[in-house]
Amino acid sequence: MIKHLPSAVALGGLLVLAMPTNASAHSTTSSHSCAAGQTTVQILGSAGPRFDAERASSSYLLWVGGKARMLVDMGGGAYLRFGQSNAKLSDLAMVGISHLHPDHVSDLPAFLWLSHAMRKETLPIFGPSAGKGVPSARGIDYAPDFKTFLSRLFDPNTGAFMVMGGTLGAKKRNGVRLDVGVIDVLKSEPSAVFEGKGLKVTAIGIPHANMPTLAYRVETSDGSVVFSSDQTGTNPTFAKFAKNANVLIMHMQTPVGAKNPLHAEPAVVGRVAQEAQVGRLIVSHIGTKGAKLKAAVEDIKKVYKGPVTVGADLQCTPVMR
Numbered sequence: 165m166i167k168h169l170p171s172a173v174a175l176g177g178l179l180v181l182a183m184p185t186n187a188s189a190h191s192t193t194s195s196h197s198c199a200a201g202q203t204t205v206q207i208l209g210s211a212g213p214r215f216d217a218e219r220a221s222s223s224y225l226l227w228v229g230g231k232a233r234m235l236v237d238m239g240g241g242a243y244l245r246f247g248q249s250n251a252k253l254s255d256l257a258m259v260g261i262s263h264l265h266p267d268h269v270s271d272l273p274a275f276l277w278l279s280h281a282m283r284k285e286t287l288p289i290f291g292p293s294a295g296k297g298v299p300s301a302r303g304i305d306y307a308p309d310f311k312t313f314l315s316r317l318f319d320p321n322t323g324a325f326m327v328m329g330g331t332l333g334a335k336k337r338n339g340v341r342l343d344v345g346v347i348d349v350l351k352s353e354p355s356a357v358f359e360g361k362g363l364k365v366t367a368i369g370i371p372h373a374n375m376p377t378l379a380y381r382v383e384t385s386d387g388s389v390v391f392s393s394d395q396t397g398t399n400p401t402f403a404k405f406a407k408n409a410n411v412l413i414m415h416m417q418t419p420v421g422a423k424n425p426l427h428a429e430p431a432v433v434g435r436v437a438q439e440a441q442v443g444r445l446i447v448s449h450i451g452t453k454g455a456k457l458k459a460a461v462e463d464i465k466k467v468y469k470g471p472v473t474v475g476a477d478l479q480c481t482p483v484m485r
């Protein structure tokens with residue numbers, strides 16, 4: 165069952181998998197503790213866009229009642245991690261896409277290529293509206309709306325992957341049929357996204373320079389989790405959206421003191437988590453290593469007084485009140 169990894173050691177009831185030597189800095193709990201029944205967040209990809217020997221680009225699974233019910237993003241490398249997680253495509257209630265930077269969506273075609281062979285039921289999938297009105301976009305679209313994005317990929321006549329027209333309902337083409345939802349990133353109040361199979365999902369637009377981007381909040385019977393995605397942390401509405409979540413995942417791309425127009429620096433990540441009064445902060449989309457990573461986490465802990473988890477690929481964190 166864990167043939168793909170070199171060795172496994174039982175420690176205090178948890179199965180700890182020893183990763184290949186070039187990934188020895190990380191040990192991760194196996195998918196089996198994710199699927200134990202308790203609502204659990206599993207990180208499929210804990211990096212952003214830079215090459216990393218240990219981390220895939222951004223992607224997350226939410227396990228509810230022992231099944232992987234929600235997938236958030238599918239960055240490069242997440243396709244492999246999905247396989248390693250032992251999640252089933254047929255169990256997913258929905259997919260939420262935060263934005264259309266490649267480190268969040270580039271494995272989507274690979275993920276859907278043979279999806280019709282693994283799932284018969286339509287797959288609900290959601291993503292952002294186009295973002296002309298996003299303040300830093302200054303009237304220019306830097307990404308199409310999510311429906312147009314999928315058409316450009318999978319349209320049976322004009323798409324880059326026209327062979328996957330089944331995703332958009334074409335006959336004799338590959339891909340499970342998608343039920344596509346576009347969420348308005350400019351709406352100031354949260355949008356209702358999905359309800360069913362143990363999930364109640366809402367979304368809200370977050371500031372990520374000129375790129376229209378969504379954060380997702382999920383309520384389950386065990387507790388709530390917020391997937392922040394990439395953001396500058398400059399819109400106070402987000403802390404309200406994430407208020408009292410049991411788990412908040414924030415992205416930590418930059419080292420201490422680095423000014424980046426796309427990403428919050430660590431102190432801002434900590435401030436947002438503290439303002440939102442969340443039960444646990446997971447930092448992911450990690451763009452630093454070694455001493456810089458340690459300093460970034462220390463900066464967060466100066467501001468955020470709750471527990472902090474440094475994300476790693478395939479890591480599982482229970483969601484509880």
Ligand SMILES: [Zn+2]
Pocket residue numbers: 212213222265267268394449
């Ligand atoms: Zn990113």
Ligand SMILES: [Zn+2]
Pocket residue numbers: 263265372375394
């Ligand atoms: Zn981004």
